[in-house]
Amino acid sequence: MNLASSPITLGEQVRHCDVGAFSLTEAIYSPVRTLPRHAHNCATISYAVKGSCTEIVGSRSHDCQPFVPIVKPAGVFHSNRYCDSGTKCLLIEIKPSGLEMVRAFSKVLDDVKQIHDRTVMALAMRIHKEFRTMDRAACGSRTWNSMVR
Numbered sequence: 001m002n003l004a005s006s007p008i009t010l011g012e013q014v015r016h017c018d019v020g021a022f023s024l025t026e027a028i029y030s031p032v033r034t035l036p037r038h039a040h041n042c043a044t045i046s047y048a049v050k051g052s053c054t055e056i057v058g059s060r061s062h063d064c065q066p067f068v069p070i071v072k073p074a075g076v077f078h079s080n081r082y083c084d085s086g087t088k089c090l091l092i093e094i095k096p097s098g099l100e101m102v103r104a105f106s107k108v109l110d111d112v113k114q115i116h117d118r119t120v121m122a123l124a125m126r127i128h129k130e131f132r133t134m135d136r137a138a139c140g141s142r143t144w145n146s147m148v149r
Contacts, residue, residue: 021098051087
Protein backbone atom coordinates (compact mmCIF):
# COMPACT_ATOMS: atom_id res chain seq x y z
CA MET A 1 0.00 0.00 0.00
CA ASN A 2 1.41 3.35 -0.92
CA LEU A 3 -0.21 5.91 1.32
CA ALA A 4 1.30 8.66 3.40
CA SER A 5 1.04 7.06 6.78
CA SER A 6 1.99 7.54 10.38
CA PRO A 7 4.68 5.55 12.16
CA ILE A 8 3.38 2.67 14.26
CA THR A 9 3.26 4.92 17.31
CA LEU A 10 2.72 8.61 17.82
CA GLY A 11 3.41 8.04 21.53
CA GLU A 12 6.70 7.44 23.34
CA GLN A 13 8.27 4.16 22.22
CA VAL A 14 9.36 2.06 25.19
CA ARG A 15 10.63 -0.97 23.29
CA HIS A 16 10.47 -2.39 19.78
CA CYS A 17 11.29 -5.71 18.17
CA ASP A 18 11.02 -6.98 14.59
CA VAL A 19 10.30 -10.70 14.47
CA GLY A 20 10.08 -11.77 10.85
CA ALA A 21 6.64 -10.97 9.47
CA PHE A 22 5.65 -9.06 12.60
CA SER A 23 6.87 -6.00 14.43
CA LEU A 24 6.02 -5.38 18.10
CA THR A 25 6.17 -1.96 19.76
CA GLU A 26 5.34 -1.00 23.31
CA ALA A 27 4.46 2.67 23.72
CA ILE A 28 3.17 5.02 26.38
CA TYR A 29 0.78 7.90 25.88
CA SER A 30 0.39 10.95 28.10
CA PRO A 31 -2.78 11.40 30.15
CA VAL A 32 -5.76 12.72 28.16
CA ARG A 33 -3.73 12.84 24.96
CA THR A 34 -5.66 12.86 21.70
CA LEU A 35 -4.08 11.71 18.45
CA PRO A 36 -5.45 13.17 15.22
CA ARG A 37 -6.89 11.02 12.46
CA HIS A 38 -4.12 8.89 10.91
CA ALA A 39 -3.50 5.53 9.23
CA HIS A 40 -0.74 2.92 9.08
CA ASN A 41 0.70 1.05 6.09
CA CYS A 42 0.47 -2.35 7.78
CA ALA A 43 -2.43 -4.19 9.35
CA THR A 44 -2.30 -3.80 13.14
CA ILE A 45 -3.42 -5.51 16.30
CA SER A 46 -3.20 -3.23 19.29
CA TYR A 47 -4.31 -3.25 22.90
CA ALA A 48 -3.83 -1.37 26.13
CA VAL A 49 -1.72 -3.14 28.75
CA LYS A 50 -2.17 -0.39 31.34
CA GLY A 51 -4.84 2.30 31.33
CA SER A 52 -7.35 2.54 28.51
CA CYS A 53 -8.20 4.51 25.41
CA THR A 54 -10.92 5.15 22.91
CA GLU A 55 -10.22 4.40 19.28
CA ILE A 56 -12.45 6.17 16.77
CA VAL A 57 -12.81 4.55 13.34
CA GLY A 58 -15.27 6.37 11.10
CA SER A 59 -18.33 7.08 13.22
CA ARG A 60 -17.69 4.15 15.59
CA SER A 61 -15.93 4.41 18.97
CA HIS A 62 -14.16 1.40 20.47
CA ASP A 63 -13.55 1.45 24.23
CA CYS A 64 -10.15 -0.21 24.52
CA GLN A 65 -9.71 -1.79 27.95
CA PRO A 66 -6.55 -3.71 28.95
CA PHE A 67 -5.82 -6.78 26.86
CA VAL A 68 -8.86 -6.40 24.60
CA PRO A 69 -7.32 -6.28 21.09
CA ILE A 70 -8.56 -4.13 18.25
CA VAL A 71 -7.67 -5.25 14.72
CA LYS A 72 -7.33 -2.77 11.86
CA PRO A 73 -6.46 -3.49 8.22
CA ALA A 74 -3.73 -1.40 6.60
CA GLY A 75 -4.80 2.09 5.58
CA VAL A 76 -7.75 2.44 7.98
CA PHE A 77 -7.99 6.01 9.25
CA HIS A 78 -8.60 6.35 12.98
CA SER A 79 -7.95 8.64 15.93
CA ASN A 80 -7.20 7.88 19.58
CA ARG A 81 -8.03 9.40 22.98
CA TYR A 82 -6.10 8.21 26.05
CA CYS A 83 -7.37 8.00 29.64
CA ASP A 84 -6.80 10.43 32.50
CA SER A 85 -3.92 8.40 33.96
CA GLY A 86 -2.10 7.75 30.67
CA THR A 87 -1.96 4.50 28.74
CA LYS A 88 0.61 1.88 27.81
CA CYS A 89 -0.13 -0.15 24.66
CA LEU A 90 1.32 -3.05 22.73
CA LEU A 91 1.12 -2.51 18.96
CA ILE A 92 1.66 -5.42 16.58
CA GLU A 93 2.24 -4.65 12.91
CA ILE A 94 1.57 -7.45 10.46
CA LYS A 95 3.88 -6.98 7.49
CA PRO A 96 2.68 -8.00 4.00
CA SER A 97 4.38 -11.42 4.24
CA GLY A 98 2.64 -12.04 7.58
CA LEU A 99 -0.67 -10.89 6.15
CA GLU A 100 -0.40 -13.46 3.35
CA MET A 101 0.43 -16.16 5.91
CA VAL A 102 -2.56 -15.26 8.14
CA ARG A 103 -4.96 -14.91 5.20
CA ALA A 104 -4.21 -18.48 4.17
CA PHE A 105 -6.10 -19.52 7.34
CA SER A 106 -8.32 -16.61 8.37
CA LYS A 107 -9.85 -13.32 7.29
CA VAL A 108 -9.55 -11.88 10.83
CA LEU A 109 -7.27 -9.05 9.63
CA ASP A 110 -9.57 -7.90 6.82
CA ASP A 111 -11.99 -5.78 8.90
CA VAL A 112 -11.88 -3.48 11.91
CA LYS A 113 -12.98 -5.43 14.95
CA GLN A 114 -12.49 -5.47 18.68
CA ILE A 115 -12.15 -8.97 20.11
CA HIS A 116 -13.91 -9.47 23.46
CA ASP A 117 -12.96 -13.08 24.11
CA ARG A 118 -11.32 -14.51 27.25
CA THR A 119 -9.06 -16.84 25.29
CA VAL A 120 -7.85 -13.99 23.06
CA MET A 121 -7.36 -11.75 26.11
CA ALA A 122 -5.26 -14.48 27.78
CA LEU A 123 -3.20 -14.77 24.60
CA ALA A 124 -2.73 -10.97 24.55
CA MET A 125 -1.45 -11.11 28.15
CA ARG A 126 0.96 -13.91 27.26
CA ILE A 127 2.28 -12.08 24.18
CA HIS A 128 2.93 -8.99 26.29
CA LYS A 129 4.64 -11.01 29.03
CA GLU A 130 6.87 -12.79 26.49
CA PHE A 131 7.64 -9.49 24.75
CA ARG A 132 8.66 -7.88 28.07
CA THR A 133 11.12 -10.71 28.78
CA MET A 134 12.71 -10.83 25.30
CA ASP A 135 16.35 -9.92 24.95
CA ARG A 136 18.73 -9.16 22.07
CA ALA A 137 19.33 -12.86 21.43
CA ALA A 138 15.62 -13.61 21.13
CA CYS A 139 14.91 -10.65 18.89
CA GLY A 140 18.15 -10.21 16.95
CA SER A 141 20.54 -7.49 18.03
CA ARG A 142 19.99 -5.31 14.93
CA THR A 143 16.25 -5.04 15.44
CA TRP A 144 16.00 -4.73 19.23
CA ASN A 145 15.38 -1.35 20.78
CA SER A 146 14.55 -1.16 24.44
CA MET A 147 14.30 1.71 26.86
CA VAL A 148 12.89 -0.54 29.58
CA ARG A 149 10.34 1.14 31.86
